[in-house]
Amino acid sequence: MASWSDAAPSLPSPQPRSRPRSRPRPAPRRRPQARRGVAGGVVWIAIVAVLLAGVVALNVAVLRLNVQLDKLDTQRAHLRAEKQALASQLAMTAASPRIQLQAQKQFGLVPANPAETTYVRLRPRSR
Amino acid sequence: MSAKASNRRIRLLLGVFVLAFGLTFLRAAWLQGVRAASFGRLASSQHSEDVVIPAARGTIYDRTGLQLAIGEQAQTVYADPRQVTDPKTESTTIAQALKLDPNQVYQELTDRTHGFVYVKRKADPAQAAKLEKRGLPGLGFYAEERRFYPQFSLASQLIGYAGVDNHGLAGLELSLDKQLAGRPGRERIVKDASGQAIDTVVSQPERDGSDVYLTLDHTIQANAQTVLRDTVAKWHAKSATAIVLDPATGAVRAMATAPGFDANSYPQVWRVLQRNRAVTDTYEPGSTFKLVTVAGALSERLVSPSTTFTLPYYIHVADRTIHDAEPRGTETMSVSQILSRSSNVGAITLAEKLSQHRLVQWISRFGFGHLTGIDFPGESPGIVLPEDKWSGSSIGNIPIGQGIAVTPIQMASAYAAIANRGVWVRPHLVERIGASASTRPTRRRIVSPWVASELMAMLKNVVAEGTGTLAAVPGYQVAGKTGTAAKPDPQGGYSDTRYVASFVGVVPASRPRLVILVSVDEPRGAIWGGVVAAPAFAEIAKFDLQYLDGGVPPDAPTTATASATATP
Numbered sequence: 001m002a003s004w005s006d007a008a009p010s011l012p013s014p015q016p017r018s019r020p021r022s023r024p025r026p027a028p029r030r031r032p033q034a035r036r037g038v039a040g041g042v043v044w045i046a047i048v049a050v051l052l053a054g055v056v057a058l059n060v061a062v063l064r065l066n067v068q069l070d071k072l073d074t075q076r077a078h079l080r081a082e083k084q085a086l087a088s089q090l091a092m093t094a095a096s097p098r099i100q101l102q103a104q105k106q107f108g109l110v111p112a113n114p115a116e117t118t119y120v121r122l123r124p125r126s127r
Numbered sequence: 128m129s130a131k132a133s134n135r136r137i138r139l140l141l142g143v144f145v146l147a148f149g150l151t152f153l154r155a156a157w158l159q160g161v162r163a164a165s166f167g168r169l170a171s172s173q174h175s176e177d178v179v180i181p182a183a184r185g186t187i188y189d190r191t192g193l194q195l196a197i198g199e200q201a202q203t204v205y206a207d208p209r210q211v212t213d214p215k216t217e218s219t220t221i222a223q224a225l226k227l228d229p230n231q232v233y234q235e236l237t238d239r240t241h242g243f244v245y246v247k248r249k250a251d252p253a254q255a256a257k258l259e260k261r262g263l264p265g266l267g268f269y270a271e272e273r274r275f276y277p278q279f280s281l282a283s284q285l286i287g288y289a290g291v292d293n294h295g296l297a298g299l300e301l302s303l304d305k306q307l308a309g310r311p312g313r314e315r316i317v318k319d320a321s322g323q324a325i326d327t328v329v330s331q332p333e334r335d336g337s338d339v340y341l342t343l344d345h346t347i348q349a350n351a352q353t354v355l356r357d358t359v360a361k362w363h364a365k366s367a368t369a370i371v372l373d374p375a376t377g378a379v380r381a382m383a384t385a386p387g388f389d390a391n392s393y394p395q396v397w398r399v400l401q402r403n404r405a406v407t408d409t410y411e412p413g414s415t416f417k418l419v420t421v422a423g424a425l426s427e428r429l430v431s432p433s434t435t436f437t438l439p440y441y442i443h444v445a446d447r448t449i450h451d452a453e454p455r456g457t458e459t460m461s462v463s464q465i466l467s468r469s470s471n472v473g474a475i476t477l478a479e480k481l482s483q484h485r486l487v488q489w490i491s492r493f494g495f496g497h498l499t500g501i502d503f504p505g506e507s508p509g510i511v512l513p514e515d516k517w518s519g520s521s522i523g524n525i526p527i528g529q530g531i532a533v534t535p536i537q538m539a540s541a542y543a544a545i546a547n548r549g550v551w552v553r554p555h556l557v558e559r560i561g562a563s564a565s566t567r568p569t570r571r572r573i574v575s576p577w578v579a580s581e582l583m584a585m586l587k588n589v590v591a592e593g594t595g596t597l598a599a600v601p602g603y604q605v606a607g608k609t610g611t612a613a614k615p616d617p618q619g620g621y622s623d624t625r626y627v628a629s630f631v632g633v634v635p636a637s638r639p640r641l642v643i644l645v646s647v648d649e650p651r652g653a654i655w656g657g658v659v660a661a662p663a664f665a666e667i668a669k670f671d672l673q674y675l676d677g678g679v680p681p682d683a684p685t686t687a688t689a690s691a692t693a694t695p
Contacts, residue, residue: 062326063325066326066327067325077270080183081199081252084199084200084272085199085200087194087197087199088275088277091194091195091277091278092277092278095277095345095349096193096345097281097346097349097350117602117681
């Protein structure tokens with residue numbers, strides 16, 4: 001008897017098709033690598049920039065110090081010149097014949113007569 | 128086009144390329160190999176510059192620490208005539224500011240053949256600063272050290288001077304130039320485009336010159352110079368020399384020559400005035416030399432101070448007749464009296480007893496004919512005849528100080544040896560250089576202490592009762608000897624009008640502190656050492672004894688009292 005069956009002639013039941021494995025798409029897989037690469041590049045750029053800035057800053061500092069050194073050298077030369085001029089003045093004024101002459105003129109200094117100079121001989125200490 | 132023709136063109140092109148590259152390679156090799164050094168120098172000269180940093184010249188001090196020669200800053204003014212826009216106005220301004228001749232400055236500024244001319248080297252800094260403020264085009268300034276002598280004419284013949292390049296040209300400045308000059312430093316400066324120094328690549332620091340400390344005392348020196356100046360003026364003499372020496376150490380406390388000069392203006396001074404005659408010039412000593420004859424005779428034990436001789440007024444030696452200075456009859460004199468009365472006949476008699484050979488040895492032993500070794504350039508050893516050149520009459524003139532030439536420093540150090548109990552000490556001017564310790568001067572015994580003591584007693588008689596009474600210093604015992612020598616005549620023989628009067632003395636005679644020599648060249652009005660030089664000696668000695676160490680205690684208080692009583 002025929003039976004209704006909407007069943008279709010039985011066909012070999014198809015093998016349950018294994019669901020295609022979801023393979024990681026290459027793009028999503030590639031994106032983190034690129035990000036890391038970019039990040040690495042940025043870091044390198046930053047490092048190089050910092051280094052460059054450091055080198056520039058160092059050079060500027062050296063330059064400033066050199067300019068300062070030059071100024072200090074000039075200042076030292078001026079001070080040295082001033083010291084020498086003062087030493088010359090001092091040497092001129094400190095000479096005892098000049099002082100003696102001034103004392104004679106201003107205060108009437110009279111050299112002591114050796115014949116009238118008395119030297120006191122101290123007695124040797126009593127033991 | 129055939130393939131053959133095409134190949135030929137390719138080969139031709141290849142050849143052209145090979146040739147071009149070859150030429151380029153050769154050019155590169157030429158530039159980098161052969162011309163590398165000169166181009167390298169050219170490049171480095173554009174951005175770097177070698178700068179010499181001058182070392183400061185050392186200061187010269189006297190024994191009290193007073194500066195006698197010092198370096199001070201000056202400004203050198205130069206010009207680039209090619210950049211000077213208005214030479215006429217500029218030369219007037221410059222000449223006014225720097226006190227120069229305007230015509231001379233104008234000539235320099237209009238000479239456009241040079242890019243650099245000195246306007247004034249080592250100008251006064253204040254004057255140069257005023258000029259710099261004017262901002263004249265083509266004018267430049269740089270600092271230089273110049274030598275300055277703050278005591279002006281004090282010991283100028285002794286100290287000498289340094290030239291415009293700061294190198295010693297005379298005196299101690301010359302002999303100590305190496306120590307005083309130091310070593311200049313070097314720097315290589317890297318410049319930017321505007322010429323501003325931005326870095327120093329190589330640097331060798333400068334080493335300043337050492338300071339020099341002399342044995343000289345500026346107070347004693349100044350007094351000696353004043354006394355000499357007065358003596359020269361009083362006797363209308365050509366010149367005069369004085370030495371003040373410490374007999375125990377050989378330290379020279381003063382070495383003066385009159386007339387003097389200001390060392391700061393040395394280029395305008397006659398060269399003859401710049402000589403330190405005490406060391407470089409010789410003179411015939413006359414009777415002061417009799418000390419050597421008497422010392423020889425005493426040391427050889429041929430005579431004692433009390434040995435007597437019967438001496439006529441004159442004596443014949445070979446073809447010459449020599450007599451004493453003052454006419455007298457035949458007299459009996461002791462050796463001590465021969466020296467105190469300065470008898471020529473007596474000294475020749477002693478020399479004949481001593482013999483020519485031994486006299487020559489004694490002359491050499493006292494250092495005559497040899498350099499004393501004093502630390503001053505251009506010392507003369509004097510003129511002493513070698514024994515084989517003596518004539519028959521030499522024994523008649525050399526024992527009395529004629530026919531022999533000595534330097535004042537030789538004579539002063541010979542007397543210092545007697546004052547120092549017979550030990551000769553090398554005279555010296557430099558106490559120490561920089562921080563180094565002073566060296567002990569050479570010493571040698573020339574006579575025994577006994578002979579030295581006997582000679583001192585005889586020399587005291589010279590001042591007490593002989594020819595040197597005007598050398599007496601109240602309160603002190605003085606030992607010394609007068610000398611009067613005729614100068615050699617250019618036409619031969621000796622002059623009747625030109626003499627050298629001298630006195631060498633020791634004070635205080637009981638404990639000698641100073642030996643003082645005074646010699647006066649060609650005095651007029653009087654010629655005798657006892658009249659011309661002895662009072663100058665007394666003046667110097669009187670001052671020095673009061674000054675030295677706050678006053679040297681008198682060793683003859685009776686003379687002080689007598690003198691004080693006699694003074695109204």
